Amino acid sequence: MPFKPADNPKCPKCGKSVYAAEERVAGGLKWHKMCFKCGMCQKLLDSTNCSEHEGELFCKVCHARKFG
Template sequence: MPKCPKCQKEVYFAERVTSLGKGWHRPCLKCEKCGKTLTSGGHSEHEGKPYCNHPCYPAMFGPKGFGRGGSESHTFK
């Protein structure tokens, strides 16, 4: 029986949400930064942990200026 990466308890098929190649309990699949509940495939991953696509992941791991005011805030040289 697979274990949830967040709480380490067994995940039964009926309650499983598959994401990042693992089975999670639906309430355990949350953004590591803001705690928002995520949907399978509707988020990003960093070092095996889920983050919401906006605004947490780009704010924490994106290029400087990305995600903080639209494309206008990013300077291309």
């Protein structure tokens, strides 16, 4: 099995590698558990209440408020 050292996805929020143990997936991007929060109210999110918009994360409430 080939070993690919530089293949870890980068977190869009902080730019660091995301490992499987701490990943959260939204909008086809992988985020750290601790970076997976709303860009407006800073609330920590999970896959059920997040909305991704052009590489930024929002909670459902802020997303609705910002984008209708």
